[in-house]
């Protein structure tokens with residue numbers, strides 16, 4: 170049928186663009202990260218051929234296998250899953266951005282390993298805005314401290330915040346999660362005027378249009394691209 174990978178990517182890009190327009194922003198203000206955790210290298214390459222340049226994975230081991238031969242140098246690989254501290258070094262070798270710093274011990278270990286290998290890695294702090302027990306992410310009350318620690322880590326380039334909204338039938342239900350992350354970011358900016366925190370990584374297949382309306386600058390999309398739903 171006509172529902173090829175190429176068509177799904179085109180549809181998602183069109184939806185990202187119109188959500189950005191509704192929010193009075195330019196389409197280019199939203200980075201589309203294709204979360205490729207459920208597909209193999211061949212499909213990632215097909216998506217690259219379709220023009221995508223950002224890919225996301227949630228397990229270090231899987232990503233290491235899939236990207237043992239690196240993607241072309243204009244592609245960016247994002248770590249979006251929970252990261253164990255003992256895999257920090259391995260993650261630094263594979264990923265170009267780590268979106269899931271959720272605790273001080275992880276920030277400390279990443280800083281140590283990045284210093285050792287002489288790299289500076291872009292990072293986001295993941296916040297558990299929705300307060301779901303099973304979801305990873307720093308509690309909102311602990312974010313200030315984690316932000317300060319990360320911002321003072323010379324080899325961590327803190328670019329913003331990330332959150333995962335609960336899966337609901339109507340994405341309008343999770344609009345407050347997305348506005349909550351934006352409000353939190355604005356508060357942190359006021360507390361620490363040198364912080365930009367320009368990146369808000371929020372929105373997945375189910376809810377990315379609402380997330381963009383609430384200020385997402387990066388959306389992480391898996392199923393809508395790779396499974397067509």
Ligand SMILES: *Cc1c(COP(=O)(O)O)cnc(C)c1O
Nearest residue numbers: 204227249373374389390391392
């Ligand atoms: C899998 C995953 C996504 C993509 O989810 P879809 O619902 O398939 O779009 C986004 N973010 C994280 C952290 C994920 O683990």
